[in-house]
Amino acid sequence: MVVDGLRTPFVKAFTDFTKLDTIALGVAAARGLLKKANLGRRDVESIVWGGVILPGTAPNVGREIALDLGLDPACEAMTVTRACASGLQAVTLAAAAIERGEADVVIAGGSDSTSNAEIKLPQKVVHALAPLALGKADPKAILGAVGKLAPFTDILPTRPKIAERTTGEVMGEAAEKMARRNEISRAAQDAFAARSHHRAAAAMASGRFDDEVTPVETSEGKWVHADGLVRADTSEEKLAKLRPVFAKDGTVTAGNASPLTDGAAAVLLMSEEKARALGYRPRAAFSSWAYVGVDPADQLLMGPALAIPKVLDRAGRSLAEIDLVDLHEAFAAQVLCVLKMLGSTAFARERLGKAAAVGEVDPARLNVHGGSIALGHPFGATGARMVTTMANELVRSDKQTALLGICAAGGLGAAALLERID
Amino acid sequence: MSDVLLQIGKNAQARAFVNALGLPIPLPVPLRRARGPWRERPLADASVVVGASAGAELAPVIAETLAAAGANAYLTGADSSASAFAAPGEAYGRPARALAALGESERVAGVVFDATGLEDVAGLRALYETFHPLVSRIARSGRVLVLGRPSGKGPAASAAQAALEGFVRSVAKEIGRGGATANLVRVEKGAEARLGPVLRFLLSPRSAFVTAQPFVVDARTKADGDKPPFVRPLEKKVAVVTGAARGIGAATARRLAEEGAHVVCLDRPGDDGPTSQLARSIQGTALLVDLGADDAPSRIADVVRGLGGLDVVVHNAGITRDKTLGRMSEKQWDEVIAVNLGAVVRTHEALEPLLREGGRVVCLSSIAGIAGNVGQSAYAASKAGILGFVAGLAGALAERGITVNAVAPGFIETRLTAAIPVAVREAGRRLAALGQGGLPEDVAEVITFLASPGAAGITGRTVRVCGGALIGA
Numbered sequence: 052m053v054v055d056g057l058r059t060p061f062v063k064a065f066t067d068f069t070k071l072d073t074i075a076l077g078v079a080a081a082r083g084l085l086k087k088a089n090l091g092r093r094d095v096e097s098i099v100w101g102g103v104i105l106p107g108t109a110p111n112v113g114r115e116i117a118l119d120l121g122l123d124p125a126c127e128a129m130t131v132t133r134a135c136a137s138g139l140q141a142v143t144l145a146a147a148a149i150e151r152g153e154a155d156v157v158i159a160g161g162s163d164s165t166s167n168a169e170i171k172l173p174q175k176v177v178h179a180l181a182p183l184a185l186g187k188a189d190p191k192a193i194l195g196a197v198g199k200l201a202p203f204t205d206i207l208p209t210r211p212k213i214a215e216r217t218t219g220e221v222m223g224e225a226a227e228k229m230a231r232r233n234e235i236s237r238a239a240q241d242a243f244a245a246r247s248h249h250r251a252a253a254a255m256a257s258g259r260f261d262d263e264v265t266p267v268e269t270s271e272g273k274w275v276h277a278d279g280l281v282r283a284d285t286s287e288e289k290l291a292k293l294r295p296v297f298a299k300d301g302t303v304t305a306g307n308a309s310p311l312t313d314g315a316a317a318v319l320l321m322s323e324e325k326a327r328a329l330g331y332r333p334r335a336a337f338s339s340w341a342y343v344g345v346d347p348a349d350q351l352l353m354g355p356a357l358a359i360p361k362v363l364d365r366a367g368r369s370l371a372e373i374d375l376v377d378l379h380e381a382f383a384a385q386v387l388c389v390l391k392m393l394g395s396t397a398f399a400r401e402r403l404g405k406a407a408a409v410g411e412v413d414p415a416r417l418n419v420h421g422g423s424i425a426l427g428h429p430f431g432a433t434g435a436r437m438v439t440t441m442a443n444e445l446v447r448s449d450k451q452t453a454l455l456g457i458c459a460a461g462g463l464g465a466a467a468l469l470e471r472i473d
Numbered sequence: 474m475s476d477v478l479l480q481i482g483k484n485a486q487a488r489a490f491v492n493a494l495g496l497p498i499p500l501p502v503p504l505r506r507a508r509g510p511w512r513e514r515p516l517a518d519a520s521v522v523v524g525a526s527a528g529a530e531l532a533p534v535i536a537e538t539l540a541a542a543g544a545n546a547y548l549t550g551a552d553s554s555a556s557a558f559a560a561p562g563e564a565y566g567r568p569a570r571a572l573a574a575l576g577e578s579e580r581v582a583g584v585v586f587d588a589t590g591l592e593d594v595a596g597l598r599a600l601y602e603t604f605h606p607l608v609s610r611i612a613r614s615g616r617v618l619v620l621g622r623p624s625g626k627g628p629a630a631s632a633a634q635a636a637l638e639g640f641v642r643s644v645a646k647e648i649g650r651g652g653a654t655a656n657l658v659r660v661e662k663g664a665e666a667r668l669g670p671v672l673r674f675l676l677s678p679r680s681a682f683v684t685a686q687p688f689v690v691d692a693r694t695k696a697d698g699d700k701p702p703f704v705r706p707l708e709k710k711v712a713v714v715t716g717a718a719r720g721i722g723a724a725t726a727r728r729l730a731e732e733g734a735h736v737v738c739l740d741r742p743g744d745d746g747p748t749s750q751l752a753r754s755i756q757g758t759a760l761l762v763d764l765g766a767d768d769a770p771s772r773i774a775d776v777v778r779g780l781g782g783l784d785v786v787v788h789n790a791g792i793t794r795d796k797t798l799g800r801m802s803e804k805q806w807d808e809v810i811a812v813n814l815g816a817v818v819r820t821h822e823a824l825e826p827l828l829r830e831g832g833r834v835v836c837l838s839s840i841a842g843i844a845g846n847v848g849q850s851a852y853a854a855s856k857a858g859i860l861g862f863v864a865g866l867a868g869a870l871a872e873r874g875i876t877v878n879a880v881a882p883g884f885i886e887t888r889l890t891a892a893i894p895v896a897v898r899e900a901g902r903r904l905a906a907l908g909q910g911g912l913p914e915d916v917a918e919v920i921t922f923l924a925s926p927g928a929a930g931i932t933g934r935t936v937r938v939c940g941g942a943l944i945g946a
Contacts, residue, residue, distance in 0.1 A: 232566035350566055401564035
């Protein structure tokens with residue numbers, strides 16, 4: 052049962068949150084959630100956290116959050132990573148644990164601080180210097196280490212980038228390739244991106260996000276109250292002026308892709324009995340979820356087009372019955388490709404073994420308050436953000452079902468179906 | 474002995490130098506080959522041009538195969554088959570485009586021409602119209618595939634269909650110097666569904682040394698309707714390879730194992746070392762048997778029974794005792810016939826009851842068995858006998874879903890051919906349309922394909938792996 056959810060503002064990497072690492076961001080989101088839900092420190096039994104860029108010295112971010120928050124030391128914690136679906140993975144793991152009776156009260160969510168990505172030393176340096184670090188640093192050993200380091204060109208620290216380990220393809224290149232192969236135009240991408248910004252701006256202006264975003268104090272003592280990336284004043288015309296980033300004659304630009312972002316989001320999950328006993332009103336529950344994999348060398352970001360039909364089948368629903376659809380916007384091109392696949396009978400026949408297309412998604416029901424293009428995409432946080440926004444939206448707009456879809460590095464796809472509880 | 478010309482050809486500067494000298498030495502182009510096991514999309518991002526005669530019927534299979542294999546299709550002319558390409562293009566995100574969309578100077582990885590609708594001699598003009606502008610644009614190790622029917626309705630249609638073979642054989646020789654191949658696939662009515670895997674194989678780098686020949690795809694072997702697997706096709710299957718110690722046998726055993734088969738590596742007790750080493754490295758079973766011994770068939774059958782059954786048999790073991798007929802001893806003659814043909818028949822008879830439904834039998838023949846060769850009367854007789862054996866057996870086993878085929882290697886770089894005198898060896902290499910010898914792996918790829926579930930449409934046939942070496946025939 053999803054009882055509540057909260058997130059930090061999402062801000063551009065290397066801006067306000069530069070000095071806050073992923074643990075600090077997670078603490079901020081979880082602390083805000085505890086306060087908002089008026090939950091006792093002892094009530095939380097478990098933390099399940101998602102993250103992509105994990106700190107090398109403390110990779111179990113979830114446990115660090117629990118300790119930093121001063122939760123009962125008995126509150127156990129784990130950290131999961133499933134690229135951009137890490138946040139959703141954490142939430143569905145928590146739901147599964149509650150279903151199995153392992154816990155009654157769990158905080159699940161995720162965070163990422165691109166600003167704090169560690170610059171990695173090449174393994175060659177690590178291996179060459181190991182004798183010095185672990186043994187005696189006599190001149191012979193030093194010379195030996197230096198010898199192993201030559202030639203020196205490949206021992207420079209490498210800039211972290213979001214490239215596939217198997218194919219070396221940068222994610223933007225994958226989106227570019229998918230746009231070309233599925234014939235998604237630049238104009239369609241820009242229009243989608245503009246709409247994402249306009250909807251997110253409208254949600255902010257209307258106060259719609261007020262009870263799901265908690266202010267965060269930076270180390271400089273500044274309070275950040277609102278998302279920093281949404282541009283109310285953007286337009287298709289403005290976006291059309293941007294230059295493509297990943298190919299000369301390409302269509303993917305900084306404007307129609309999700310930006311590097313710092314932020315965290317947390318969701319409070321409880322068993323139904325416990326929620327009612329503590330006096331909470333659960334908002335929604337998962338009726339199904341699915342994770343899939345595709346060959347990263349083919350169409351890296353098409354996962355949701357396979358995960359969504361699985362989720363619908365498992366829940367015994369059709370796409371037409373779904374009230375709200377929330378797709379993670381890694382790239383406008385990727386969302387539009389997935390929508391095209393869902394609407395294609397040929398795709399359904401060949402790739403899903405179904406006679407009819409999964410269905411068209413009415414733009415009015417899709418990403419009603421914008422998505423990752425406008426709000427930003429702290430990798431581990433996005434799934435938890437989507438769960439929170441959709442659970443709230445089901446209650447506010449008096450709807451029954453919300454479908455979530457996320458694509459992730461490695462050719463992974465995720466989907467989940469939330470149903471409102473009365 | 475390594476192929477000096479091929480080595481020079483691999484070096485761009487040396488190549489330019491030799492060409493600048495204007496020597497009458499055609500430098501062979503290194504063939505593009507695939508390593509490792511089969512992949513889901515062997516044609517990833519390859520540009521394949523598709524043309525068709527009026528009334529052609531194979532567009533749905535071609536469209537589906539290309540899109541699933543990762544190729545981008547470009548259609549020639551005002552093609553009525555474009556509609557068949559729409560659905561697969563959409564499903565796999567590879568919409569077919571008009572040939573004009575491809576840059577004028579861009580090379581094409583393959584050309585597929587569907588001539589199944591060809592019914593008269595005048596229709597042959599479509600071949601010229603399609604290939605004339607494209608032949609110079611075929612990429613290194615590119616592929617030409619013409620698809621036809623085994624016979625036509627009436628003599629004129631049969632003439633037109635037969636003409637395709639001469640066309641393909643000649644194109645193969647014309648484009649062979651660029652490492653490219655050309656083949657004809659004749660698809661019987663009702664066997665269209667079995668064409669896909671054959672197309673996939675012939676368009677891929679796996680068929681590097683297969684060129685200038687006709688294939689026939691028919692539906693006489695029983696097959697379940699399931700889509701054959703593209704990767705790990707031999708998962709959970711048991712295979713026996715005779716003569717596995719080295720050369721083609723060893724390469725075949727390795728490839729079959731890579732595709733998931735448990736391989737029984739069989740060779741003579743004298744070759745204990747390499748056979749056992751191979752079996753260990755591919756986690757198979759070593760079996761040391763002299764195929765000439767009386768109890769050989771029953772011993773093999775016992776081992777196979779212990780493995781629970783049999784799916785693939787590759788009769789590869791063979792010997793040469795080359796002598797002109799006048800100089801050949803009685804013993805030599807008997808040895809060659811006994812091992813190359815007699816042992817195959819005897820071994821097969823013992824293993825036939827153990828073959829499971831969907832089994833595959835592949836027998837090694839030789840170009841010598843097709844074309845004959847001085848000093849190889851016994852060898853050629855034994856290898857020609859293999860052709861008769863597979864043709865005769867295919868019909869009998871069709872009901873059980875088992876196919877039987879022969880593979881006829883041409884000049885392959887092995888220990889056998891390294892022993893040939895230098896002048897003859899050079900001639901052997903250069904006579905091929907591809908201008909070079911093949912590798913044991915090239916033969917192994919063909920055998921692996923014939924051993925796969927997707928090869929259900931090919932039975933009782935002989936596939937040459939000779940780089941287009943056969944003159945005339």
